[in-house]
Amino acid sequence: MARPKDDSKIPAIYEATLRLVLETGFNGLKMADVAREAKLATGTLYIYFKNKEVLINELYFYLKKNKVTQMMSVSDPTDSFQVAFKKLWWNYFTISLNEPERMKFIEQFTHTSYLTKKTKQQGDLLLKPLEVFLADGIKQGIIKKLPVALVLSQLMGPIIEIVKLHYDGSLKINSALKEELFAMAWASIRK
Amino acid sequence: MARPKDDSKIPAIYEATLRLVLETGFNGLKMADVAREAKLATGTLYIYFKNKEVLINELYFYLKKNKVTQMMSVSDPTDSFQVAFKKLWWNYFTISLNEPERMKFIEQFTHTSYLTKKTKQQGDLLLKPLEVFLADGIKQGIIKKLPVALVLSQLMGPIIEIVKLHYDGSLKINSALKEELFAMAWASIRK
DNA sequence: ACTTTAAGTGAATGAATATTCATTTATATT
DNA sequence: AATATAAATGAATATTCATTCACTTAAAGT
The missing domain is CATH 1.10.10.60 (Homeodomain-like)
Structure with missing residues (x-):
């Protein structure tokens, strides 16, 4: 009407x-x-x-959701843990390198008072499936028995830092380096 | 007068x-x-x-300088690479856990337009000795032959993330966990 | 003691910018 | 075609600070 x-x-x-x-x-x-x-x-x-704050919060959630969805899209329940892990890590890293803007935005706002507690919570919730996946790797005795949050930090931390380097041009990441980085990530969490 | x-x-x-x-x-x-x-x-x-920007920039440099100085204070030229590395890592992590505010401030501003290029440069310069140290470990064939910036990211990334977890109370870090985290860091960069 | 100089003060200023609102425009329904 | 309704507009308004400045206070030299 x-x-x-x-x-x-x-x-x-x-x-x-x-x-x-x-x-x-x-x-x-x-x-x-x-x-x-x-x-x-x-x-x-x-x-x-409604206002600037709402715009930022909704954009944050939109970007994070897209990113996580894109990352999880390669998961296949018939894969072994090792295979699935490599797929996920590789996919996540590639996505992050390809769309550093999205990652930088998310990173930049995650620890800012612009984000409401609610948005932060909703964002964290998106990572639940990933946590379940890692918890399963722990249960199977494939990766170290440590708090899942800690394992996630160990994996995400380097990626975040390296994407920043790549973004501001101080380091060019090629396929060989990617393999090395994956090896490092895996070496750090495997049992 | x-x-x-x-x-x-x-x-x-x-x-x-x-x-x-x-x-x-x-x-x-x-x-x-x-x-x-x-x-x-x-x-x-x-x-x-002079103004708000200057205040932020000077505080940033002041905090970063203090932190790096405090970290390097344990270095002893007679130590082997492995011993020195553990000392530095442990010291850095402990400092970061004890003064998460300082770390969060530094982190928050490092990738922000509030910081002038000059301040960023001066801040990066502080890490030179650490880069030299890692480069030496590479030359000795003890750690992986990779760009130093990348090795640094691999080491710093997890620490930054884990300190944030510790800061907002979602994870308590005790001495045993610290040992595990060190083991992960070392496993990821050793040859 | 007096003078000079710079520190210290906080209300006033002005610029920047988020948000509102009176008005115009487009579209769905009758 | 006429009407009703909500979207769209952008100038006007309101607010929020960073910064300034006329004035006061304290210390150092004479």
């Missing part, structure tokens, strides 16, 4: 926000700039997102 | 800034709040620091 919302606007806003945040840091993020970049009026932004 | 500056004010300002940044994120950091917390007038802040 009235004009409908334009579905294409939310992705446009997300893209604009992501680009601007990475360019200027989130301090520099201005709602007016987001609107201009997404080709809509400032006020229109507020039809789709 | 005039009233002298009060040496105790800079540490007070640093402490106040550090506390407030960790509480509210650096978006929320207000110069008026820093002044109140450090028990001086807003204007006085500007006698000691």
Whole structure:
């Protein structure tokens, strides 16, 4: 009975926000700039997102969800633990290198007061399947018997740091290096 | 010939800034709040620091320098590589756990537009001795032959992540876990 | 004691920018 | 075609701070 919302606007806003945040840091993020970049009026932004905080929180969750989904997409229940682990690690690392913007955004906001507790929790929840997977590797006696959170940190930590190096051009990652890095990751957690 | 500056004010300002940044994120950091917390007038802040950006940059460098100095303090040229490595790793990890605020602050700002290029450079320079140390381990054939920056990332990444877990109470690190973590770090880089 | 100089003060300023709102436009329903 | 409704607009408003500055206070030299 009235004009409908334009579905294409939310992705446009997300893209604009992501680009601007990475360019200027989130301090520099201005709602007016987001609107201009997404080709809509400032006020229109507020039809789709209640305010700046909500925009950031929803974008964060959207990106994290996409990323985790993409990572898990290679999982195949018939694989052995070792095979599945390599697939997952490789996939995650590749994704992170290919879309460092997304990773940097997520990283940048994870430990910031801009994110509400709720968003953080929802984000953490996404990693549950991965935790279950690792817990299974522990139960099978394939990887070290340690708190899963710790194993995850051991795996994610280097990736986060290395993607940052790669992103700012201080280190070029080729396939051989990737293999070496996988070997390091595996050596650190295997029993 | 005039009233002298009060040496105790800079540490007070640093402490106040550090506390407030960790509480509210650096978006929320207000110069008026820093002044109140450090028990001086807003204007006085500007006698000691030209502006907010300078304050953040100097605090960053101050903290990083302290940290690196403290870490390197255990180094002893007569130690073997393995012994020296364990000492350094252990020391660094312990320091990070004991002063997570400092680490979180450094982490938070390292990849932020608030930091000037110059500050970043000066900060990186502090790690030179550590890079030399690792390069030596490579030359001796004790650790994997890989870019030093990469080895550093592999070592620092997990520590950063694990300190965050420890900081927000989701994981308690005891001495046994520390040994396990060291074993993981070593396993990942040894030849 | 007096003078000079710089530190210290905090209210006032002004710039930046998030959000609102009166108005216009588009579309779905009748 | 007419009407109703909600989207879209962007100028106007409100708020939030970083920074300044006119003034006060304290210390050092004479």
